[in-house]
Amino acid sequence: MLEVHQFPCLSDNYGYLLHDPDSGETVCIDTPDAQAYLREAAHKEWQITQIWNTHWHPDHSGGNEAIKAATGCTVTASAVDAPRTPAVDRTVGQGDKVSIGAFDFTVIDVGGHTNGHIALHCAAADMAFVGDALFALGCGRMFEGTPDQFWASLCRLKALPPSTMLYCAHEYTASNARFALHADPDNAKLRDYAAHIDRNRAADMPTVPTTLSRELATNPFLRADDPDMQARWADRGAIVGDPVATFAALRSAKDTF
Ligand code: ZN
Numbered sequence: 112m113l114e115v116h117q118f119p120c121l122s123d124n125y126g127y128l129l130h131d132p133d134s135g136e137t138v139c140i141d142t143p144d145a146q147a148y149l150r151e152a153a154h155k156e157w158q159i160t161q162i163w164n165t166h167w168h169p170d171h172s173g174g175n176e177a178i179k180a181a182t183g184c185t186v187t188a189s190a191v192d193a194p195r196t197p198a199v200d201r202t203v204g205q206g207d208k209v210s211i212g213a214f215d216f217t218v219i220d221v222g223g224h225t226n227g228h229i230a231l232h233c234a235a236a237d238m239a240f241v242g243d244a245l246f247a248l249g250c251g252r253m254f255e256g257t258p259d260q261f262w263a264s265l266c267r268l269k270a271l272p273p274s275t276m277l278y279c280a281h282e283y284t285a286s287n288a289r290f291a292l293h294a295d296p297d298n299a300k301l302r303d304y305a306a307h308i309d310r311n312r313a314a315d316m317p318t319v320p321t322t323l324s325r326e327l328a329t330n331p332f333l334r335a336d337d338p339d340m341q342a343r344w345a346d347r348g349a350i351v352g353d354p355v356a357t358f359a360a361l362r363s364a365k366d367t368f
Pocket residue numbers: 166168171224243
């Protein structure tokens with residue numbers, strides 16, 4: 112089975128090293144901090160063979176050049192974001208496959224935070240790396256895309272098996288929970304989840320990864336197609352029956368919350 116080694120990077124990113132013991136391959140999921148990745152890989156005695164970037168932002172691709180220089184690994188990135196991503200060898204898009212040993216990951220277009228943002232989903236390992244597209248109880252800021260595009264991206268993630276383990280790129284959950292409770296105050300599962308998050312953060316424990324099933328029940332941005340959410344936000348830009356308008360209303364409210 113695949114092993115995921117998770118470690119904090121920069122101020123609030125998570126670094127992920129994905130390792131396949133059978134082939135000996137190791138993939139860096141994004142590269143917020145080259146030295147941290149090289150140190151963690153050395154500590155595990157894993158040889159880095161690939162980098163997979165979720166999007167071009169420097170806190171996700173800034174370590175590409177140094178890790179590639181130190182290890183000779185290959186770099187795979189979204190074709191749309193590749194012109195702004197350092198040291199790319201291979202470009203991919205929706206439906207393409209990337210692999211580590213015998214495990215295939217399918218590329219999912221999750222544009223919206225950046226236009227070329229991708230997620231990587233492995234059905235066999237029941238996991239997805241979602242970068243800054245989806246967070247526990249939140250989603251990325253819409254820097255480049257449109258509400259239409261971002262909602263379509265979230266729908267592609269919503270369609271994955273509910274058991275999917277979601278590896279997000281930042282520890283933003285506590286602040287996301289405050290907005291989620293404001294957006295959806297009567298959601299009992301959300302209140303339970305928020306209490307669990309507060310306990311974890313008080314003990315300095317990560318709240319990532321999360322699962323899709325939990326996010327489907329509690330993440331306001333995944334619930335923009337829920338009639339109750341649409342009705343609650345109807346006086347703040349949402350439209351009943353219109354998930355895109357509801358998503359747009361939630362996203363812009365979060366920007367200034
Ligand atoms: Zn980003």
